[in-house]
Amino acid sequence: MKIEIGATNCLYPMPTTLIGATVDGRPNFLTIAHVGIMDLGSVSLGMAKAHYTNAGIKENGAFSINLPSVEMVHETDYCGLVSGRHVDKAELFNVSYGQLKTAPLIDECPISMECKLVKVVDFPKHDVFVGEIVATYAQEAVLTNGVVDYGKVHPLLFTMADKSYWKLGERFAKAWSIGKALSVK
Amino acid sequence: MKIEIGATNCLYPMPTTLIGATVDGRPNFLTIAHVGIMDLGSVSLGMAKAHYTNAGIKENGAFSINLPSVEMVHETDYCGLVSGRHVDKAELFNVSYGQLKTAPLIDECPISMECKLVKVVDFPKHDVFVGEIVATYAQEAVLTNGVVDYGKVHPLLFTMADKSYWKLGERFAKAWSIGKALSVK
DSSP states (O other): OEEEOOSOOOOOOEEOEEEEEEETTEEEEEEEOOEEEEETTEEEEEEETTOSHHHHHHHHTEEEEEEOBGGGHHHHHHHHHSOTTTOOGGGGSOEEOOSOTTSOEETTSSEEEEEEEEEEEEOSSEEEEEEEEEEEEEEGGGEETTEEOHHHHOBOEEETTTTEEEEEEEEEEETTTGGGGOOOO | OEEEOOSOOOOOOEEOEEEEEEETTEEEEEEEOOEEEEETTEEEEEEETTOTHHHHHHHHTEEEEEEOBGGGHHHHHHHHHSOTTTOOGGGGSOEEOOSOTTSOEETTSSEEEEEEEEEEEEOSSEEEEEEEEEEEEEEGGGEETTEEOHHHHOBOEEETTTTEEEEEEEEEEETTTGGGGOOOO
8 A cells, every 4th residue: 555645756766977078168077866778878867957067068969977986975966066167076086088079087986988969858947868878988896707896886876855875785686587486377 | 097898888776667557458567777867757768669568658658667675576577577468467466556547556566656658769679758757656664754765665776787686775975965075166
């Protein structure tokens, strides 16, 4: 038995990301957890139109998605508190570039992805930027047998209901596997 | 220093969901973790066009998003292993309805959302269904002071790299808050 709690978005926790873009010719970073996966190679960012970063993504057709670890919670939260209009947030990080020269990457983040903008889906107060991943970079320390191991990434998870950051817990089952024991007609 | 690992989607972990729809006049459920948040009230599902469920969502303009707990991992994984073309997956659950009579809800899931389809974004092999949340239902046991507490929901998180399910760890910091201590020019 459940109770109705209004039209509340409960699709959480979501991975917290630092979105990199070139805005007014300079690297800038914005904290976003309203992200998504469209198909295996395409991701989305739901970004309020008021953000400084949006114009840079549109102008250059490129952005990065950097996954901070829980150890970077102060810097990550800070990049959601202040605007690149007023503060040079790139000062917080070592910044480098991969294939796309307008998608700044944060060296300290264990994972960074470069994305080419392929679509903008328009919402009343938000731009949803859809990007195709063109290259991904990982710190060797977060790989196990060459594959990203989230138990080593220590991703920063976000919930809106209580405006909180969470750690990832334990891996406990294999997908497309553990359900095989069940059977219904 | 990072190494390139190819154009790999690393935007994980994602919350695992059971998507409910009416297909061929019957309730059906499909396991999807390629989800997203567009704006606060709108969510997306990235669903391969080959799935049985897609036609039902298009026909009725409605779907549900049910968040299973880790205790439901067998049923959840199973619903990603078999097709509603061949198996009546609704047999696994107690099914009810809210406002939308074509968006079946799973009573056992601690959280369920009813969504009205507002847009389909076309990808080569995927339909991305964008839904507006019209009503949300929660088990009282997962609320703390009337707000959803993910520490009580025990959401089932998914990573693609190692095809695994994970538990949520501890809540450890407040968003839009912990970063205030930092300051750069």
